[in-house]
Amino acid sequence: MRKFISAIYEHHSLIYKVFLFVISTLFIVYLFPKGGSFKYDFEKGKVWQTENLYAPFDFAVQKTQVQISIEEELLKEGMPYYFTLDTIIASNSSQKLLNEFELTFPDSLNPDLKNRCRLKLAKTLAEIYNVGLLAEDVSVAKEKEIVLKVKNSGVAKYYIFANLLTTEKIQESVQENFSDSIYNPYKNYFTAIFFNNIKANVSFDKAFNEEIYEEEKRKILPTVGLVKENAIIISKGEVVEGDKFQKLQSLRELYASQVWNESNYNWIVLGYVILVVLALLMLILFLKKYRISIYNNNRKFTFIFFNVIIMIFITTVILKYQPAYLYIVPLCILPLILKAFFDARLGLFTHVITVLLLGFIVPNSYEYMFLQIIAGIITILSVSELYKRVNLFISVAQITGVYIVAYFSFYIIHEGNIVELRWETFGLFILCGLAMLFAQPLIYIYEKTFGLVSDVSLLELSDTNSKLLKLLADKAPGTFHHSLNVANLAEAAANEIGANAMLARVGALYHDIGKMKEPTYFIENQSNGINPHNELGPKESARIIIDHVLNGIEIAKKHNVPDRVIDFIRTHHGTSLVYYFYSLEKNNKEGEVNIEDFQYNGPKPFSKETSILMMCDSVEAASKSIKNPDYTKMSDFVEQIIDKQKNDGQFLNADITFKEIEVIKKVLKHKLINMYHLRIEYPD
Template sequence: MKKLISYLYRNNSIVYKVLLFLSTAFAIVYFFPKGGKFRYDFSQGKPWQYDNLYAPFDFAIEKSEKEVSDEITQITSSSKQYFLFDNTKVDEIKSEFTQKLESLKVSDSLSSQDIRKLKKSGNQLINNIYRYGFIDDVSKNKLNKNSIVVLRKGEVIEEISYQKLVQSKDILTKINDKFVDYEKSYGKDYIFEVLSEIIQPNVSFDAKFTQKELDEILNDISYTKGMVSKDALIIQKGDIVEGENLNVLNSFKEASKSLIWTKSNYNWLVLGYTLLVSLALLMLLLFLDRYRKEIYLDNSKVTFIFSNVLLMIFAQTLMVKYNPDFLYVIPLSILPIVLKAFFDARLGLFTHVLTVLLLGFIVPNSFEFIYLHIIAGIVTILSVTELYKRASLFISIAQITLIYMVTYFAFSIIKEGNISNIKWEYFGLFAVNGLLSFLAVFFIYFYEKIFGLVSDVTLLELSNTNSKLLRELNEKAPGTFQHSMQVANLAEAAANEIGANSMLVRTGALYHDIGKMKNPKFFTENQITGVNPHNDLAPRDSAKIILDHVIDGIEIAKKNNIPDRIIDFIRTHHGTSLVYYFYKKEKDKNPNMEVEEKKFRYQGPIPFSKETAILMICDAAEAASKSLQNPSAQSIDELIDKIVEGQKGNNQFINSNITFREIEKIKKVIKGKLMNIYHLRIEYPE
């Protein structure tokens, strides 16, 4: 047991990675929709690439979405419209009409016979109007005059032509026609007024009952239109997948899912997904181990990468489960943007491609999905640069969104053969995708705080010479500050020349000597009075003060919350080099004693990246150039060659992944910059 605990303790980093690997794989498989993958891949308008396909079982041929939609439209347009006929309202109108006529007094204008005649004619008109019913125009529910409607008179149902129903626009005409020949104007006007007032619609559209009947009919719609028997030929090799062939293949695909992927083989399905996910994550770990060793050894960074992959897969699978129509709303381009901001383009693209390939197993139209997102990921890597510039991210995301739209447009034309069936709403989804991609800025800020990473935006803030720490350096050690500025300019130019991270190396150069603030007068660049305090110290004590500026710088940086990525420049800018001046002085002082070299050598580590190697070269070159009495092109050239060869001879660059060719380019840049700095102007006559 003790041996096991001891082994786990010694290999805690590997144990952590194994646990991270297993938990991430489990989470991804858990999120994945548990459905089988159809064994054949086919696209509309493309030839069938496999051998002749025969049905392995009986299955029904499903109607296409268009066929079902057309059938629903036809049923809806031809469905019966139900109306309620109100008998009580007819009786009320007749009763009210009779009362008004009975209250009419016999006069010179109207005799009792005239009143009886008006009453009879009025009742005839009411019966005529309400024979089939009086409906208001607003209740016609988009019917034409030849439409057949159904009247519900209590328990009695009667089908009639819609044109038989009286509408409000016809009422006045009917009243006028009925009494046009009546000779007495007083009676005519009175009856016209009475009937116009009391006659009201008694037929209303029964929306609830109509919808109920329509739903019952729609529920009885058959979604199949035939059968394919076992061993029947489905499609021949080389046939074009379109029309009926496409419909039968889609039916076979759906039938296969329902018959093959059942609970009995659920465990095999999960095993298959687990193997595929594990392989993808293993490839990511192997990539980090082989090409990004410094990231692989940092468990925090590995956790960060795996967490981002899991987050993207989680968001996409949620959309697949709940609404696949909005599949392209999820901004997967955030992943390469974030990884490129903190690491590099190659890692960002590699991780993005693996993530998209994993998602390809669960999304519809997987080839289209994979192609779209991989192309978008490549454009993201190529276009997203200098995130600290506000316009840069906006332009890059606009380019990514345009690529999405163009690629989808091309796919649609290939599949449909024209643009009439393109789903234009997808262009809106891509626009939303672009807007959501701006969340990358939020994620970058959030990850900086959680994982202690550094992006270009943070580097820009740190490189501001008005920041608290750099302002303090300028006040306490102005010579060191000017030295740091010169080194930063040299390092930035060199980094640009070989394609390294210029913003990172510039920021590292500005902070690499902040440890000199503790004892600024012990460094020559700050000795403005000409008094050298080292004259009063033993060489060993002087060397300790010089060596300690690295440790002091690390302590000051940590106290001021400077990111580790910048502190790395403080640690490595002298590597394991020797403070040769005081070492030689100690040897000369004690020629008969063996001098302990360790006391005069920096603790390191040596540079482990191109950027830290650039700083080491530029720092030594700038400092040494100050010792030249009469700077010339030849003396500068010889000095830089001597410094770099000495660093190479001391194996200071073996861990920095920098080539001899790149070192030569750096030397050339430094020589050119220093010659410009020390170039003397012509002497003007007095």
């Protein structure tokens, strides 16, 4: 049992990675739709490159949305409009009119004339109500057929809309009805009484019209034909367009439901599992082969997988509930963040793996993958020095522009015109770009959550007024000055070979903070001319010198310096010798000298930036020992020191080339010559 527990403890890092790999695979597969997948990929306007396709089963050809929209418009145009006729209004208005007439002319008219006037008013009102008086102005064609349904009864009659009366139409006819000489003295009174009491009895029944329209719309068939089993759908070499495209789309939509059943569900899931395993395995192998430090760090390993899963989760949720908003997902934030914390190559590789995984489930997968991969490449190429806020805005604008241009290109290839171009999709790309601006606060959240460091944090760490660097300046001023010089050299060299200049500078500023513990044992801090090493043996002196690395790591951790910067403290001497004290011990002691007592514990530099620091640190420190420096001496000196480091294998673990080392040599020579104000010696 003890051996078993010991084995688990010994391999706990690997066990954790396997666990994370399995959980990630299962979660991604769980997110994916479980229906069968149509095995042919096609695009409108492209040639069908595969073999002749025959219908695997009977299926109905689905109408396109355009066809359905046209049928709905035709239905709307052909449907009669429904109006409501209220008979109670006619009765009430007639009674009110007669009452007002009696009040207006109680005894002023002779009985015969009064009776004739009363009948005339009632008849005119009845004639209008028999035709129908429209309540409001409705935008309907004059020749349009309408249905006039009597309120609270099943009676209905068909009308032509133009026959309905309006208040404007009856103005003149009412005036004419009272134009006879016997009515003329009272015409204005009669007209006023008439219009005071008349009320429209016909109204447009909007709710009923919508109800009828929806009911009729539901009767529109969603299909336009039937394809029998084994009937040919498309032949090899034919262009995917027209009814062929429609049949292929219908088959693809129906395929998942037709193929899916309880027995093959497990096979579909198994297929997804294998594909997801392959994709994630490629990511792990990349980390193990090219980013071993990240692979060995479970926190960083988890961070990468976490971001991949988050992007897949967001995309699948959008696809499930609002597939039209697919392109609003800021997928390019993934390479942007990974580049900020690690490097461009890892960011792009992870982005491609994520896009490949999403390619299983998104519609128009080729178009989607092309857009996302191109945008990811632009993200990697354009986003630099993220700590400069303007750079992020410029990069987002470029990425959004690439999205829009690429999508527009795909559309005109497929459709051959821009008549039905969905301009709102461009809005989705703009929103996607705006969402990418969230990268800055997200980076800060990740820094605090996962303990990582980005260029933004590096900028803060590079402030020489920070607490730790001020402490270094107070306790070991010579070391602080040396660190500043090394930082300038490292930054210049990193810029020249395309490495992370900010990281190299910050690493150089902090690489010797361990000397604060015993500052006087380092020559740059011996301002009074007293060397305490004179009182010690070579072995003890070497141990104090070597311990400044361990002391530096301890101090850095105490002050919460990120691991990414602590790596520079660990590696800036690699496994080199404290050669001065080793030679002293060798000359003073008879017999063998244990070289390990005078050797730094390492590790060796494992990146371009840490390699740059080793070269710059050694060259800057040793350059002060040159007596009467001139250009030739300085040049030979730089060559000698760096070549020795190279021959000792100090750069074997770093991704730095011989060419880049030669470039760094040139930079260091140029900088040191400027620092010492040297001039080339001209021959006599």
